[in-house]
Amino acid sequence: MGGRESDMVLLDANGIRCDGRRIDEPRRIMIKAGGLKNADGSAYIEFGDNKIIAGVFGPRDVHPKHMSDTDTGILRVRYHMEPFSVSERKNPAPSRREIEISKVIKEALAPAVMLEKFPRTAVDVFIEVIQADGGTRCAALSAASVALADAGIPMRDMVAACAAGKVADTVILDVNNEEDQAGQADMPVGYMPNLEKITLLQLDGVLSAEEYKKCVETGINGCKLVYELQKKALQEKYFQNGGQQN
């Protein structure tokens, strides 16, 4: 955690957080499937003040060719933040942070995607953070998962993601930017809700053994909320009358 000293009251006496949420309440989440014309699949997510677009291409030919695998398709993920997405301009070149996040998102999606059905091909996932406000990797993973489904790529499950954390010695759901900077712990969780598998898990900040367990459970609960919105987004695009297949 940043551990920066701040005058902000992260949790008031009534259990209300700095942005007015309760401890188990996520930010406003809006997910839309599709949106991009040229991509094979796409999704747009607003997660609090995060605004993120995900686009999927493939399965398609692998370039460079030596990366291809004769046994399975490969998944490639690029997570990228626009220079204007954060308060101080970010250098557009990929940072070490973005390289790491690209890798953990790829590894979080991989167990869900049936890549073995498409040997010698690549599925490319491009994630662009238009505006960032804490918890971008979770929002990005949730959007990427919807984009993969929108591309019609066979999947074992969706991957939903939400962070849990600790502020003012209390375990909370969905850490925002202020809570990330001044709070005590941040734990992004990626989860396959039907297979009950955690596919993304990171933590920075100090937690006791009990808090650790509670944090993972809280994160999983958040993932389940996100999962419902992911399904809804796909239903809205493909079954326009609210999920009733005719």
Place this chain on the structure above:
Amino acid sequence: MTSSVLDDLKRTQILELLEQGKRTDGRAMDEPRKLVIDTSAVPKANGSAKVTLGDSVVVCGVKIQPDRPFPDMGDKGIFICTAELLPLSHPSVETGPPGPDVVELARVVDRGIRESHMVDLSQLVIEKNKSVVGVFADNVVVDYDGNLFDACAYAATSAIMTSHSPKWEMVNDVPTIVGDQDTPVPITTIPVSVTMAKIGNHILVDPNADEWACMDARITITTDSNQNICALQKGGTGGFTLDEVVKCGEISVRIGAKIREIIKQAASNGQ
């Protein structure tokens, strides 16, 4: 360390053995390999450690020097930990900019130490907003036998614990060494990471190179001296259940405590 046909064959054998509760090198599931720490490796550095974990060899050197503070952290010193795979450590390592695996390695090792608040950065200020002390712990991997996360973390932690630095004061707006007595780096806790591989439904502590090459997923959990969990990273293309994640947390506290004693012993020999 890309996977090969040989790794697939080894995976079959490793899984068969795991079903009988055995590992290829005869260790128990929660048994790390032999850890040897030499804290007199690089006398010209402010602190150093050569760590041998199984056949993985890592050298960490700590350099301490005045630096400008980060703009939003003018009242804190700087701590940076890096990790690099040397081309002589494995035939698959090439020179050039680090790939995602190495970037992740360096960031996870840095995060474990940083998030534990091991180095008391508030004591490393020369003049607020102007000049602070920077502690740089650079790991180089000399030989590869799996689980570099823990090897680098133990090397960096041991090296920091044995580090001594001069004292600086601002003289004519320039940080200047005063006195001739080096003092230890201010330490608040001893972070210890424990990396576990998941192969099939088995959780293995400190995977060796063969286990590393064929694992489904891995998890690295860092605990501090108070048995709190302070950093975690899941990796690999598999998933963990909630129960497994909780179990890994318990293992990391228990095994971490044992390794902390080895690090403490090595650090006290080096001082």
